[in-house]
Amino acid sequence: MDKDEGYRKLAAKIRAHAVMMTNLRHSGHLGSSLSEADLLIVLFEKILRLDSKNSDWPKRDRFILSKGHAAAGVYGIMAEKGFFPKDWLKTYYCDDGKLCGHISHHVPGVEFSTGSLGHGLPVALGMALAAKHTGAKHRIFVLMSDGDCNEGSTWEAIMFAAQHKLDNLIAIVDYNKIQALGKAEEIINLEPFAKKLKDFGWAVKEIDGHNFRQIEQALSVIPFEKSRPSFVIAHTVKGKGIGYLENTVASHYRCVEDEKLSATYKELGVEYEDGI
Amino acid sequence: MRTVFNKTLLKIAKKDERIFLVLADIGYGEIEPFAKAFPDRYFNVGVAEQNMTDIACGLAMEGNIAVTYSIANFPTLRCLEQIRNDVCYHNVNVKIVIIGGGLAYGALGVSHQSTEDLAIMRALPDMVVVAPADFTEAEAATYAMVKHPGPVYYRCGYKKEPRLHKGKIDFKIGKAIQARAGGDITLIGTGTITYRVYQAAELLVKDGIQARVLSMHTVKPIDKEAILKAADETRGIITVEEHNIIGGLGGAVAEVLAEGGVGVPFKRIGLPDTYVHIVGSHDWLLDRFGFSPESIAQVAKNLLKCRQ
Numbered sequence: 073m074d075k076d077e078g079y080r081k082l083a084a085k086i087r088a089h090a091v092m093m094t095n096l097r098h099s100g101h102l103g104s105s106l107s108e109a110d111l112l113i114v115l116f117e118k119i120l121r122l123d124s125k126n127s128d129w130p131k132r133d134r135f136i137l138s139k140g141h142a143a144a145g146v147y148g149i150m151a152e153k154g155f156f157p158k159d160w161l162k163t164y165y166c167d168d169g170k171l172c173g174h175i176s177h178h179v180p181g182v183e184f185s186t187g188s189l190g191h192g193l194p195v196a197l198g199m200a201l202a203a204k205h206t207g208a209k210h211r212i213f214v215l216m217s218d219g220d221c222n223e224g225s226t227w228e229a230i231m232f233a234a235q236h237k238l239d240n241l242i243a244i245v246d247y248n249k250i251q252a253l254g255k256a257e258e259i260i261n262l263e264p265f266a267k268k269l270k271d272f273g274w275a276v277k278e279i280d281g282h283n284f285r286q287i288e289q290a291l292s293v294i295p296f297e298k299s300r301p302s303f304v305i306a307h308t309v310k311g312k313g314i315g316y317l318e319n320t321v322a323s324h325y326r327c328v329e330d331e332k333l334s335a336t337y338k339e340l341g342v343e344y345e346d347g348i
Numbered sequence: 349m350r351t352v353f354n355k356t357l358l359k360i361a362k363k364d365e366r367i368f369l370v371l372a373d374i375g376y377g378e379i380e381p382f383a384k385a386f387p388d389r390y391f392n393v394g395v396a397e398q399n400m401t402d403i404a405c406g407l408a409m410e411g412n413i414a415v416t417y418s419i420a421n422f423p424t425l426r427c428l429e430q431i432r433n434d435v436c437y438h439n440v441n442v443k444i445v446i447i448g449g450g451l452a453y454g455a456l457g458v459s460h461q462s463t464e465d466l467a468i469m470r471a472l473p474d475m476v477v478v479a480p481a482d483f484t485e486a487e488a489a490t491y492a493m494v495k496h497p498g499p500v501y502y503r504c505g506y507k508k509e510p511r512l513h514k515g516k517i518d519f520k521i522g523k524a525i526q527a528r529a530g531g532d533i534t535l536i537g538t539g540t541i542t543y544r545v546y547q548a549a550e551l552l553v554k555d556g557i558q559a560r561v562l563s564m565h566t567v568k569p570i571d572k573e574a575i576l577k578a579a580d581e582t583r584g585i586i587t588v589e590e591h592n593i594i595g596g597l598g599g600a601v602a603e604v605l606a607e608g609g610v611g612v613p614f615k616r617i618g619l620p621d622t623y624v625h626i627v628g629s630h631d632w633l634l635d636r637f638g639f640s641p642e643s644i645a646q647v648a649k650n651l652l653k654c655r656q
Contacts, residue, residue, distance in 0.1 A: 177438060184409070188433055194399045195434055198406015198414070205388060225430070228399035236391075 079284045083113045087313045088342045089148035089161055094327035097165035099173055103311040103323025105145030107248040111306055114287040116149045124154040127181040133210050134199050136184045138192020139217035143175040155181035190223025193243055197229050200238040211294055214243045219251040222260045234273025239295035242302045248310035250321055265305055274303040281306030313340055349505035350447045352483045354378045356490040361386055366413045372400040374418040397422050401430035408440035413494060417445045420453055420462040435499050436472045443493050449503035449539055450590025454633040458623045467595025469501040470568040476521055477568040479503040479539035482512040485565050488519030496521055505540040512543050522566050524574040530558035533648050534578035534585045538564045538597045541590045548644035570600045576608045584613040584651045588644060593618035613651050
């Protein structure tokens, strides 16, 4: 078996969970959960030092999902990793459910609630400063979206992180290049993205965010450069894994309709009889 | 008052290693002793209030007590969503301190007038709202703020405000302090305007009116007991606040009175629901907008007349 086979199978499962969850109550943001899925797999399988049975473990890495709307993807991997029962996934968006549409710290193992963009990176700065202050060795990871990088507060944080040499901080942008109303380049063009970030004092890596080898290699040694915060621009595809949704603005809003469910699971390569 | 606050915070920080001070490039002449004493617990984030608030939140998420500090609306309205979603929703130990509430920076213009802060801050779940009246309260409020687990909004004066309390005080969050005894009418103030309320009460003596003066240094949680007691024991209640007439101290007291089922003559004194674009010093503007002791006393006399 090819060594990425395990990753691939888990990624398909996470995507299937997201399809099921968003289909349940016809909620949105599926495309964002699909684009981040491969990044999440490597993070939770290989990179993040977490303990699902002791989610408050002080030495844990801190992981903040700043693109809080892509909660379905994170809930899927967290359920698979045993932070909470898989049954909870079926309660996403439901009355008296366990999981709301934007990520919530009321869910075991979730570090921070977000939902409005531009909050994750600034909060991570405070956590990074606190770790530096005590000499703690854990790292602070923030998974962001391209929309996140429209927010002024994100750029306030980008400037501060470099100024204070926060090399225990890692920002990853799930750069799927489509935001709520269209293509990022036609709304707020982030390019030349890597150059901007380097000019702002960050150590930057650009990778294919669906290539497990590249993701793993990029994140295996942190910091990328001593005394600099690390930034990963992960080129991804919005709606990745479901052909008709890929690279569409609609994937930000629409779920997979009932009649397309079984074909979608087939396309993802998972057997998904009862949803779990 | 800001000097009292800064000195007290420094004193507390010497004993409590959890205290961090996070600034957005404001505090000249005041914050230097803290910065010098604790360079590793002091951060000037630059002119970036959203970042200031969220850095404080991140520090507090890790078990620290983080104080943000700036003037007027900068650490509140500029970063209101960070206060709501991050500080209050996660119920962390962030203390938001503003210098110069109300019209304190009057002549600088509307951008520097903090005249909606009490209403907005008190609408946030888990937020405690304090506005000390004088130096004695300011010092005690600083200790109380640090001791309270969770978010606190602290509206601080910026100059040498007159002393309201003659002796020692018993400062407890959520408990009004009686600054003057009286059984005819109750005047309730919050923040530094309370001294003018006290002066109004002294003026009323020559009209044979003994006014009770309450320093409602905590607008949230409001001291319901003191309000209902005043409604029961005196013949009228007037609130005085350097704030928009809507939603602040007067609003909070009105809520208590309405739900308490007590029918007592009641009047709010505050700023009209408009922006104060008239140029003038703090004291001049206060007089101009009906906060002179004479004006407050007149409102009290009118209220009691209505009752007769």
